[in-house]
Amino acid sequence: MACCSSVLGVKMEPCESGEEETMETLVAADSLLNMDCPDSLSLEQHYSQTFLPSLGDVITTPVTQVTVSAEGVVGPFDQPQWHSLHTGKPASQLHSRKRSRKPRHRRAESPTPDIKVKKDKYNKGGNTLYLWQFLMELLQDRQVCPRYIKWTNPNAGIFKLVNSKAVARLWGKHKNKPDMNYETMGRALRYYYQRGILNKVEGQRLVYQFTSLPEDMIYITEGDGTKEEEEENDEIDDNSGNDEGVSDDSDDSTILSSDQSVEEEDSLPPKKKTSAGSVHTPSAAQRSRPAPRPSAQRDTVLRPTKNSLIQEKHLPIVSAEMLRTLQNLQKVQSLQPGGHSSVFKTAQLLGSLCERQAAAEGTVDSRDRPSKSGQKTSELETPKLVPLTSSDL
DNA sequence: GATGGCCTAATTAGGACTTCCGGTGT
DNA sequence: CACACCGGAAGTCCTAATTAGGCCAT
Numbered sequence: 001m002a003c004c005s006s007v008l009g010v011k012m013e014p015c016e017s018g019e020e021e022t023m024e025t026l027v028a029a030d031s032l033l034n035m036d037c038p039d040s041l042s043l044e045q046h047y048s049q050t051f052l053p054s055l056g057d058v059i060t061t062p063v064t065q066v067t068v069s070a071e072g073v074v075g076p077f078d079q080p081q082w083h084s085l086h087t088g089k090p091a092s093q094l095h096s097r098k099r100s101r102k103p104r105h106r107r108a109e110s111p112t113p114d115i116k117v118k119k120d121k122y123n124k125g126g127n128t129l130y131l132w133q134f135l136m137e138l139l140q141d142r143q144v145c146p147r148y149i150k151w152t153n154p155n156a157g158i159f160k161l162v163n164s165k166a167v168a169r170l171w172g173k174h175k176n177k178p179d180m181n182y183e184t185m186g187r188a189l190r191y192y193y194q195r196g197i198l199n200k201v202e203g204q205r206l207v208y209q210f211t212s213l214p215e216d217m218i219y220i221t222e223g224d225g226t227k228e229e230e231e232e233n234d235e236i237d238d239n240s241g242n243d244e245g246v247s248d249d250s251d252d253s254t255i256l257s258s259d260q261s262v263e264e265e266d267s268l269p270p271k272k273k274t275s276a277g278s279v280h281t282p283s284a285a286q287r288s289r290p291a292p293r294p295s296a297q298r299d300t301v302l303r304p305t306k307n308s309l310i311q312e313k314h315l316p317i318v319s320a321e322m323l324r325t326l327q328n329l330q331k332v333q334s335l336q337p338g339g340h341s342s343v344f345k346t347a348q349l350l351g352s353l354c355e356r357q358a359a360a361e362g363t364v365d366s367r368d369r370p371s372k373s374g375q376k377t378s379e380l381e382t383p384k385l386v387p388l389t390s391s392d393l
Numbered sequence: 394g395a396t397g398g399c400c401t402a403a404t405t406a407g408g409a410c411t412t413c414c415g416g417t418g419t
Numbered sequence: 420c421a422c423a424c425c426g427g428a429a430g431t432c433c434t435a436a437t438t439a440g441g442c443c444a445t
Contacts, residue, residue, distance in 0.1 A: 128409095128433075128434080130409075130410090131409085131410075164423085175410085175411090177410095177411075179411090179412090180411085182422095182423085183412095183413095183423090183424095184410090184411060184412065184413095185411095186423080186424070186425090187410085187411075187412080187413095187425090187426085188409080188410055188411075190424080190425065190426070191409080191410075191426095193425095193426095194426095200424080200425095205419085205422085205423055205424080206423075
């Protein structure tokens with residue numbers, strides 16, 4: 001795949017939206033399921049690019065850890081964009097050391113789901129993408145959403161593993177665990193119950209619920225294939241819960257066959273469900289929680305409407321992962337740049353990056369560009385460039 | 394030679410899974 | 420019967436935090 005075709009990554013290279021590009025993308029999409037073929041484009045390759053945004057072309061400064069752990073601002077908590085009721089652990093767990101070491105700072109737990117971008121996460125090939133992040137990425141990728149994973153109630157953070165095996169294999173590819181299956185992945189998901197990252201939606205198989213969501217999540221709903229994500233504010237349609245109860249559990253075995261191409265997968269009848277099929281963010285009025293799950297350990301707290309560091313219009317040019325990184329920056333907005341230079345550097349770099357690109361491409365209005373039947377994600381299809389100035393950060 | 398600063402490799406602790414298992418429910 | 424789902428237990432892997440040691444300048 002062309003290096004610029006990262007699904008969720010920032011597409012910065014000049015990309016003529018011609019047919020070559022389209023074909024490449026389609027081929028890439030077709031290769032999604034051909035995971036057993038080491039020579040062909042694999043999903044892992046795809047997502048290596050997807051989740052490790054190819055910002056290296058432009059951003060050479062490593063994205064240093066956003067978590068500000070010094071003097072009070074410890075860990076990703078109190079982050080406005082994320083709402084987590086994650087409870088801290090007893091202080092007794094904070095240290096158990098031999099010798100006479102100084103008590104080490106408690107290592108920040110998995111961002112729950114507060115994003116903590118680990119140092120050089122994207123630059124050293126680290127595979128430190130958490131499972132929940134992985135799922136969120138999938139949910140923002142039109143190549144797999146809604147085919148393999150989809151929102152059933154985006155407003156409540158409820159999603160369904162339409163093809164649990166495929167998702168598990170994707171995860172296994174990502175983690176370099178060829179034997180990964182849904183059983184194993186499901187165990188990891190179940191651990192998320194305890195940590196308050198996920199809830200299980202009772203009575204519905206393969207349906208889970210994020211207890212919190214990022215501010216500017218890209219929501220791809222069914223039938224979203226041909227629609228660009230744009231004019232979000234005008235498109236906040238009310239399809240919340242429309243998919244609730246959908247049980248098209250298509251555990252197709254094609255994903256397991258190395259010989260079968262994506263053609264079969266693609267030949268699956270497109271699900272025509274109720275949702276209008278658009279990328280959208282739920283309106284504030286929709287952000288009510290469904291009936292609480294009795295066994296849920298904590299309530300889902302859904303995100304507020306505004307105060308977003310990057311608004312959805314920026315999304316096409318900022319990968320979801322980077323987006324969350326930037327969202328995290330908001331937390332340290334009030335901090336002095338001198339004390340957190342890397343954070344501000346990154347922010348400013350991104351800002352200048354966007355500005356430069358916007359200047360270079362002028363007023364690119366990609367919303368008129370026809371999309372290719374949902375094979376490409378919004379980032380690819382809409383390199384809509386909205387200058388992200390440092391003031392935004 | 395003593396001291397301090399910087400850098401790097403090694404060590405350690407702990408988080409995030411992964412694997413296995415036995416069991417229940419649909 | 421297959422599959423989803425559950426949770427305990429033990430293990431692996433990875434990474435951040437910390438330490439130790441070497442080098443250099445003063």
